[in-house]
Amino acid sequence: MVNVGIVGATGMVGRTFLKIMEERKFPVDNLYLFASAKSKGEIIKFNNKEFKIEELNEHSFDRPIDIALFSAGGNISKKYAPIAKEKGITVIDNSSAWRMEDWVPLIVPEVNPEAVHGHQGIISNPNCSTIQSVIPLKPLNDKYKLKRVIFSTYQAVSGSGVGGIKDLENGLAAPYHNKYPHPIAFNVLPHIDDFLENGYTKEEIKMIEETKKILNDQDIKITATTVRVPVRYGHAVSANIELENSFELEDIFELFRNSDGIEVIDDPANNVYPMPILAEGTDTVYVGRIRRDFSVENGLNIWIVADNSRKGAATNTVQIAELLINK
Numbered sequence: 139m140v141n142v143g144i145v146g147a148t149g150m151v152g153r154t155f156l157k158i159m160e161e162r163k164f165p166v167d168n169l170y171l172f173a174s175a176k177s178k179g180e181i182i183k184f185n186n187k188e189f190k191i192e193e194l195n196e197h198s199f200d201r202p203i204d205i206a207l208f209s210a211g212g213n214i215s216k217k218y219a220p221i222a223k224e225k226g227i228t229v230i231d232n233s234s235a236w237r238m239e240d241w242v243p244l245i246v247p248e249v250n251p252e253a254v255h256g257h258q259g260i261i262s263n264p265n266c267s268t269i270q271s272v273i274p275l276k277p278l279n280d281k282y283k284l285k286r287v288i289f290s291t292y293q294a295v296s297g298s299g300v301g302g303i304k305d306l307e308n309g310l311a312a313p314y315h316n317k318y319p320h321p322i323a324f325n326v327l328p329h330i331d332d333f334l335e336n337g338y339t340k341e342e343i344k345m346i347e348e349t350k351k352i353l354n355d356q357d358i359k360i361t362a363t364t365v366r367v368p369v370r371y372g373h374a375v376s377a378n379i380e381l382e383n384s385f386e387l388e389d390i391f392e393l394f395r396n397s398d399g400i401e402v403i404d405d406p407a408n409n410v411y412p413m414p415i416l417a418e419g420t421d422t423v424y425v426g427r428i429r430r431d432f433s434v435e436n437g438l439n440i441w442i443v444a445d446n447s448r449k450g451a452a453t454n455t456v457q458i459a460e461l462l463i464n465k
């Protein structure tokens with residue numbers, strides 16, 4: 139049995155951690171829930187028991203916690219993950235604060251579970267769109283070698299937490315925005331996270347750099363455009379892929395059908411393809427619209443959909459915790 143701490147327990151991802159740990163019967167012994175001062179004293183149920191939210195502070199980790207799951211934003215992770223690590227706690231962090239540090243493993247259990255060995259107290263959970271994308275890219279890279287990937291994403295508002303959902307729901311009746319710089323209801327924003335001087339957003343750079351780190355291949359050429367769409371749950375990614383080696387399309391279908399975590403949904407004649415409303419509430423990565431890109435040699439187009447709050451965040455984190463306890 140494991141003593142677990144959750145930082146950001148009242149948030150969208152934090153609440154989903156609890157749901158997933160219940161579903162997967164994660165062997166929790168003691169549970170400690172932390173959030174901001176605003177939520178102090180709030181009661182949250184886990185396995186039919188009530189737990190009181192504590193305000194996070196420097197002394198929160200002065201107790202026998204084994205694993206702490208963090209999802210309270212980058213600044214909180216930067217400040218508090220080292221404090222927890224110092225106390226011998228293993229942190230699994232959902233923010234981008236530690237992902238690109240050389241000594242921090244960035245793990246998708248279906249892709250690079252071996253990276254858990256030799257961790258030094260902090261493990262990062264990748265960006266949501268990256269997680270669902272590397273799951274089909276890994277078998278392609280192993281078999282045909284990826285040359286270039288162009289990502290275009292269609293990301294749900296829940297990817298921005300509770301605030302994103304409010305912007306969508308409040309905006310359905312009249313133009314409204316608070317979390318985003320423009321209304322998201324009846325709109326599409328080519329803008330996720332902050333803009334950088336080179337014209338990309340941080341989200342786009344995360345997809346590019348994290349994909350290379352997880353696949354352990356710095357030679358793949360990758361570019362990305364990340365877009366927020368008025369969908370509650372479920373990110374979609376269009377991946378245009380150039381492979382080094384030639385392929386038969388039937389073999390690609392077979393490869394995906396035999397890969398862990400993937401379900402192929404692809405019957406265009408009957409209007410069957412992956413969609414966010416099919417993915418919502420599941421832990422599967424759905425792949426469809428699998429077709430040759432005739433404009434380049436060895437070109438392939440695929441459409442990838444998954445529930446960002448589950449496989450893109452909480453489920454992946456709990457799977458990493460399972461890797462740790464089974465190590």
Ligand SMILES: NC(=O)c1ccc[n+]([C@@H]2O[C@H](COP(=O)([O-])OP(=O)(O)OC[C@H]3O[C@@H](n4cnc5c(N)ncnc54)[C@H](OP(=O)(O)O)[C@@H]3O)[C@@H](O)[C@H]2O)c1
Nearest residue numbers: 146148149150151173174177209210211233297299300451
């Ligand atoms: N949503 C996704 O699909 C997704 C996917 C991957 C990664 N992530 C990452 O996960 C993190 C949380 O995202 P979310 O979507 O769950 O956001 P959210 O719904 O806005 O929740 C934020 C959580 O952080 C807590 N928090 C805020 N300030 C705090 C403070 N000063 N001290 C302690 N706790 C504090 C909040 O507590 P209060 O309720 O008390 O304010 C709440 O529990 C972010 O780093 C995000 O980038 C999100």
